[in-house]
Amino acid sequence: MASPRSPQQAQWLWPVTLALPILAALLAFAAATGAAAWLPVAAGVTALVCAVAVAAVRYEHGATVQALEQRERASKQREAEFQHHVQQRNLQWNNHLAARATALDEAVKHLVTERIPAVGNDTPVPPPYQNGALDEEVAARLEDVLDTVADSAKQDRERQESLRLAVVALARRVQTSAHRIQETVSLMAERHPGNPDVLEASMQVDHAAAQQGRHAQSLAVLCGDWPGQQWPKPLALVDVVRAAASRIVAYKRVEVSGDPDTAASAKVVEPLIHLVAELLANATQSSPPATTVLVAIRNVQRGAVIEIDDGGVGMDEHHLEQAREVVSGRRTVGVGEVGEIPQTGLAVIGHYVRRHGFLADLLPSPYGGVRAVVLVPTDVVETLEPVSAPPVRAARPAVPEERAPHAAPQDPELPRRRSKRGEAAPSAEGTAGGPFTAAEGDGEEGAPADQPAPERTETTPEQAGAWMAAFFDHNADTEPGDDGE
Amino acid sequence: MTDPGDYKDHAVRPYVLTQGRARPSRNTIGLDTLLVVTEAGKPLPVSASRQERELVRMCRRLLSLAEAAAYLELPLSVASILASDLVDSGHLTARSRIPEVARPSQNMLKEVLDGLRRLR
Numbered sequence A: 001m002a003s004p005r006s007p008q009q010a011q012w013l014w015p016v017t018l019a020l021p022i023l024a025a026l027l028a029f030a031a032a033t034g035a036a037a038w039l040p041v042a043a044g045v046t047a048l049v050c051a052v053a054v055a056a057v058r059y060e061h062g063a064t065v066q067a068l069e070q071r072e073r074a075s076k077q078r079e080a081e082f083q084h085h086v087q088q089r090n091l092q093w094n095n096h097l098a099a100r101a102t103a104l105d106e107a108v109k110h111l112v113t114e115r116i117p118a119v120g121n122d123t124p125v126p127p128p129y130q131n132g133a134l135d136e137e138v139a140a141r142l143e144d145v146l147d148t149v150a151d152s153a154k155q156d157r158e159r160q161e162s163l164r165l166a167v168v169a170l171a172r173r174v175q176t177s178a179h180r181i182q183e184t185v186s187l188m189a190e191r192h193p194g195n196p197d198v199l200e201a202s203m204q205v206d207h208a209a210a211q212q213g214r215h216a217q218s219l220a221v222l223c224g225d226w227p228g229q230q231w232p233k234p235l236a237l238v239d240v241v242r243a244a245a246s247r248i249v250a251y252k253r254v255e256v257s258g259d260p261d262t263a264a265s266a267k268v269v270e271p272l273i274h275l276v277a278e279l280l281a282n283a284t285q286s287s288p289p290a291t292t293v294l295v296a297i298r299n300v301q302r303g304a305v306i307e308i309d310d311g312g313v314g315m316d317e318h319h320l321e322q323a324r325e326v327v328s329g330r331r332t333v334g335v336g337e338v339g340e341i342p343q344t345g346l347a348v349i350g351h352y353v354r355r356h357g358f359l360a361d362l363l364p365s366p367y368g369g370v371r372a373v374v375l376v377p378t379d380v381v382e383t384l385e386p387v388s389a390p391p392v393r394a395a396r397p398a399v400p401e402e403r404a405p406h407a408a409p410q411d412p413e414l415p416r417r418r419s420k421r422g423e424a425a426p427s428a429e430g431t432a433g434g435p436f437t438a439a440e441g442d443g444e445e446g447a448p449a450d451q452p453a454p455e456r457t458e459t460t461p462e463q464a465g466a467w468m469a470a471f472f473d474h475n476a477d478t479e480p481g482d483d484g485e
Numbered sequence B: 001m002t003d004p005g006d007y008k009d010h011a012v013r014p015y016v017l018t019q020g021r022a023r024p025s026r027n028t029i030g031l032d033t034l035l036v037v038t039e040a041g042k043p044l045p046v047s048a049s050r051q052e053r054e055l056v057r058m059c060r061r062l063l064s065l066a067e068a069a070a071y072l073e074l075p076l077s078v079a080s081i082l083a084s085d086l087v088d089s090g091h092l093t094a095r096s097r098i099p100e101v102a103r104p105s106q107n108m109l110k111e112v113l114d115g116l117r118r119l120r
Helices: A013-033 A038-121 A136-191 A196-222 A237-245 A266-285 A317-327 A341-356 A424-433 A461-478 B050-058 B065-072 B076-088 B106-119
Strands: A254-258 A262-264 A293-300 A303-309 A359-364 A370-377 A381-383 B034-037 B092-095
Touching: A013 A038, A038 A136, A136 A196, A196 A266, A196 A341, A196 B076, A237 A254, A237 A262, A237 A266, A237 A293, A237 A303, A262 A266, A266 A293, A266 A303, A266 A341, A266 A370, A317 A341, A317 A359, A341 A359, B034 B065, B050 B065, B050 B076, B065 B076, B076 B092
Parallel strands: A254 A293
Antiparallel strands: A262 A381, A293 A303, A303 A370, A359 A370, B034 B092
16 A cells, blocks of 8 residues: 655654644634734644644554554564474474484394395395485495494304314314224234133223214214214114114113114215214113113115114103204204203204204103104115025035035125234135134234235135035044044 | 224124123133034024124034134134024034044144145
8 A cells, every 4th residue: 555654754744743733822822812813824724734744644653554564464474484484394304304214224124134144144145225315324334334243253154163173173083093992902802812801801992982982973073074984885774773882881781673684875874873873872871771772673665764762761742842853953953052961962863864864753662761763764775685594505615515505605795804814814714725724823924924825715604614514524424533522 | 994904993893792791601612613503594583683693604514713703704702702602592503623533633634735725
């Protein structure tokens, strides 16, 4: 409406408007005294002017008020706009903060659940979490965290590996020395064939060394290594069990029965011996000393089964379940996790089961204790030439008459003779040179010295027996004195 | 195994075969004792070891203990413990050394030996 006026422009209006009624009053007073005839006119004019001035002042006032109101409205509007703006900014800021927080949260989560475990497991590390809301600086810090973790994980791995190698190397040395002890005492016993005291001592030392060797091998296996020992030939499962028994304290309590001709292939002989030894150790330890541990060998569709029953009190359900987890190889227990001694054996069994495809399980035994069942799969089960087969005899080479002729045996499972063995050599010579050389042999290796070592042909015990029987039969025919019983 | 000696490692240790015994149940069995099965086909107990079964099979014909031990790859003393057990259980018969009167003279044996060697 009216253009806003500056206060300076209207400043003169107020004094004039105040002065004019005073002037009009003075003029009216003067007119009342009747000093001059123009005075009332002048007073009237002044009053008129005064009225005009008041009107002007009033107008001026209205205009000013209006201007003020207008200004106030504008100011309010500006303020509202400002508030709105502030609100908007706050909102934006909050959103920004929330996005950043979420991004940081996600990035940390990704770091903790994906990248750090990958670093720990030494697997390829996934790329960092990508999000625009994530501060570059924060992202860089997170990378630093990952690098630190990776460094310490690597150091940890290196330390563990070097620890493992050290333990394996020491275990192997202990095992080797145990074998050396066994070898030494065995040779000692062979050098004193007629001396039971020497044999007894040799057996005791042998037995102690066998256990030592087993413990060392357990340690190596728990460290992820495998038996260094290998056997050249398949071994009957009954002998696997006996071999296993020879490595535990209470070997006399082990009683094995079953098919004597079912055998384990050469490559699994040692693992199987060790595995069964650990089961036998557990069985003998967890049953009273007066009880026997019964082992049965059975042939089944999927291979052969070794069943070990102890007469102890068994295990409660919880412990049995835990032991089954370990034995079956479902839970790996390394050298770092085995707690107490009983666990060691179970853990060793689990390692072999996983590696060689045996199946091992524990269940309550009908005898009250625990029954351990080991399935040896078909592909590593062999059948040996039966040892209790009907007689297979060699044609007697030196004697023409044959009482019960049979085909010459082809028996690959029979043990080979040792060529240079102290006591055995002269007697083996006997096969070729005559039966009495055995009696003449003094145990020292004299025989090979004074006779040219002939190319030996493999002879079976049947051939030798036939030869000797023929010799004596012949003797009996010619000499009536007969062989005295 | 790897040693220069003639040691051969066995998985089944001697003390398990003899149940810890170092002395044979009879001391009449020496390295030249001849062993023969008492009665063919007499069943061995189910718990008999392979070594015992093999020993019985070998001795279907006369065999000296020394030879049997060599075939079984067992120390002589261990083989004699096993053989004694089998004699005790009636599976084997031990024919002790040939009595002096029935024994051929040393010279004759030498001649036989030389003759046999010449044959080859």
